[in-house]
Amino acid sequence: MSIQLSTVGSPYWMSPECLKGQWYDQRSDVFSFGIDVCELIGRVPADPDVLSRSDYLAVAELCASADPPPAFLQLAKRILFIY
Incomplete structure (x- = not known):
């Protein structure tokens, strides 16, 4: 169920x-x-x-350059780009 609430929080983390x-x-x-x-x-x-x-490749490159565990990188990709 979607709702419309007042805008709160920091815009850097907002959808x-x-x-x-x-x-x-x-x-x-x-x-x-x-x-x-x-x-x-x-x-x-x-x-x-x-x-x-908005740039999947830029985020993937940024995250991959840090050489994270593959499961952690996959989690980030799935959350942000299948969202």
């Missing part, structure tokens, strides 16, 4: 629908968790200028 003021649900929390995972893997801040939200 696209939250940023656009659209209806959202628990998948938005999963997206935020994906940003956390990518921050940990790539050892970079969540700043969209550093950690792209």
